[in-house]
Amino acid sequence: MAVLRPFDKLPELNCATILLVGAEGGPQQQLAEAMLREKKDFNINIHLASSLPLPPERDHLRPRIDLIAFVIDIKSKYSLKNVQASLAYVDVRFFLGKVCFLVTGVGRVNNCSVEMNAIWKLGEDYCSPVIFCELELEGIRVATAQRLLRMLQICAGRVPGVSALYFSLLMRNSAGD
């Protein structure tokens, strides 16, 4: 039962949960703080994990996860391998719009250790949007936090008329142009 499943638990009232998965030493902590600072009309839980599977001991205390964001730093090949290994522990139904890839470090192409084709392929293989950002810059961190919050709202079903699957298709189609 180490695999994360999207509908195993009941949702909480007026609450949405996001799981950020990324190698230690990354910008997840700061991104989480930026998300908490934003104005919103619902409660959010932000869980941080360095990799999957999550420890089973605390599973009964965890809320239902609405959105998983995998953080990849292009300066570290290890972060990509960590994400690729973690993807095996996610139930396939999460990939209907409840997963996204956050690729950071794109501000400095000269420090790139990961080749872009692998990242594009990851997004295509897992049918999930890939968001490029530079989380070390505060302005972009705030903007990314706002985008994630919006996605989280949709994935938690809090936006009437827009489902997670529809929104992810919208994002992928516009990115491909």
Add this chain to the structure above:
Amino acid sequence: PAGGQPFAGALIERRGGARLAARSPRSVHPGSRLLPPRFQENADPQKTAFLLRKQWTLYSVSPLYKFSSADLKDYARMLGVFIATEKQKGLAVDVDGELGVRVAMSGLPELRGSEQDPAAVLVQLSLRSSLSPKNSEEKLIWSGWFCCVAGDDLLEDLPENFTCLPLFLVNGAESYTAIVGSWFQKTFDCCFRRLAISPLNLTWMAAMWTGCKVDKSTAATELLFSVPHLPQPLDISYAIHPEDAKALWDTVQKTPGEITQEEVDVFMECLYSHFHRHFKIHLSATKLVKVSTGIASAHCDGIIKFLQSQYLIGVLMLLTELAISQIQ
């Protein structure tokens, strides 16, 4: 590493994967690269011997407008005048008792990939000694050369009157580099930029150069990593016996005549997992900053050293490609 056995495990998992195709014709990271051409039979190694074992700083140069290789002597004279006037303004390096700087420009026709490439151009600055102005011993103080090896991508769309020499290599004082660079920029309306080498491209160099066959025994393949996020900077140096490295590469590289991204990944992954098995450190989380092999050595700040003349063209081909992608 002792021969093929320890790496067999890492290889077997990966063999099934398909080759990654490039996303678009001019993608940022090519899915594969052609192997550099081998030793050219009619190239005279003596002519290019002076390029070896020196540290060259790399720049990318946008195409030169109205540059003619027939006018090199005139250009040399004009550049000499420019340097003299800059010195009078007090902007140049001033050495006691010198008569002046002599500029020599010459062509290096053997440094090119094919007939389509323009011939390389060498600029040398020498100091004239004040002891005997006639038969003075001139001391070479600065060298810089432009070249283009297999620059087909850029050469195709080039408009009239433009010469494409995208790679510039410099050995000498930074102050002279600035003066010569600004003269070229003013005269030919081009733009110089430092060419940095990303860790990804350094892994390509490590793989390609390890695979080159060298006659006599060469130096070890050495990789230098810098560890981020630490209060004290930490560098890790990983040296591999050249024969072991070549044996590993030979088991990985299968496509004849070209190298794919996947092969480079498998090669590096084998080296990383071997290191992790012994030291429990994930080198893939660090930054690769320098690669040294028997063929050449490259630093991520854009510094290169050539060690073998027979593979000079091959290394220049890769560097030209990096320079062109920085210009575009």
